[in-house]
Amino acid sequence: MKVVFMGTPDFAVPTLKEIINAGHEVAAVVTQPDRPGGRGKKIKMAPVKLAAGELGLQVFQPDKVRDPGFVQELRRLNPELIVVAAFGRILPGEILNLPRYGCINVHASLLPAYRGAAPIHRAVINGERETGVTIMLMDAGLDTGDMLLQEKITIGPEDTVGVVHDRLAVLGGRLLVKAMELIQTGRAKPVPQDDSKSSYAAMLKREDEIICWAEDAVVIKNRVRGLNPWPGARTELEGKVLKIWRVSLAGDAPVQGKPGQVLEASAGRGILVRAGNAVLSLDELQLQGRKSMRAADFLRGNPLTPGIFLGSPSGGD
Structure with missing residues (x-):
């Protein structure tokens, strides 16, 4: 099948590779423009662009997907199917209706739950x-279309969003190729979503990173897991940002x-903090x-006095 692939982050890379491995023709890859990132704000290429380069695929990086010139390029390519995996842009109707078999999306949730931009983070945080x-x-x-295939995985009590992300990325590639086979052979059976059971996974904001120590301890632990390895849960220690990567x-x-409040800070017991x-x-x-660093290593260079507070004394952050 002749495909145009649209994706941007690491999550999308396994799907692109699975399409190639299954013998389909990827006529072009569409990803978001290069942007500055990291401490030095150097221009960085998206993971999908890097993967496409390694695979020798043609890449488009339109500033706007509605741009007439870009839409005309898609028409010229005449794909049978457009595959979307974490592309990060909403496609206009003229693109959705362009391919023979339409556009299909790899979404990292059990729809209709967690429609939106941050389904993996929100699932772990919750x-x-x-x-x-x-x-x-x-x-x-927004993620409301009929479903072709769906498969579950278990989230373990210690799993971070990074662990869950990687498992879903691999599953997404495998499931997408299976869906393509069903479409190509006329065996696909679309199932409408039950909108009454829908929920929304909003994009993460800075305030989502802040630990509220007055919350239930399990809620705090889930927030920490759901923000590891990016962007990280945080609090403050004497006016400095303190990121918390793992708690128990x-x-x-x-x-x-x-x-x-810090209740204990020692090599033997570690750093113990009162939660709600x-x-x-x-x-x-x-x-x-x-x-x-681990707590014991942290304390060697940053001794903490029991009784001090992380965030504010009120426990509000």
Whole structure:
């Protein structure tokens, strides 16, 4: 099948490679323009662009997908199918209706749950025990099209968003190729979504990163897992940003003090902090301008006095 592939981040790369490995023709790859990133704000190429270069594929990076010149290029390519995986742009009707078999999307959730930009992060932050991938026909709505295939995975209690992301990326590629086979052989059976069961996974904002120590300890742990390895849950230590990468419940520690208060900081017991209803052990953390490290290593260079607060004394952040 002749395909145009649209994708941008790491999540999309396994799908692109699976399409190639399955013997389909990728006429072109469309990804977002190069943008500055990192501390030096150097121009960075998207992972999909890098992968396309390695595979020797033609790449388009339109500033606007509605640009008449770009749409005309797609018409010239005359793809039978457009495959979208985390492209990051909403496609206009003239593109959705262009290919013979339409456009299909690899979405990292069990639709209709978690429609939107950040389904993996939100699922882990919300403490979901399962998620998955849905292959859907695209329409004018936001992740509202009919579903072709869906498969679940389990989210473990210690799984970070990075772990879940990588598993879903691999699953997405495999499921997408299976859906293409169903389409090509006329065996695809689209299933409408039940809009009454829909939920929205909003794009992450800066405030999503802030730990509220007054919250339930499990809620805080899920937030930490759901922001690791990007962008990281954070609090403050004496006016500096302190990123928290891994925590665990200190079930044997007496619940005392106020939310956000450091109860203990020692090589033997680690860093124990009062949460809303329990005590958390900060197992891996990173002070502003420093590297991430385990609690014992952190304390060697940054001794903490029990009784001090992370965030604010009120526990509000």
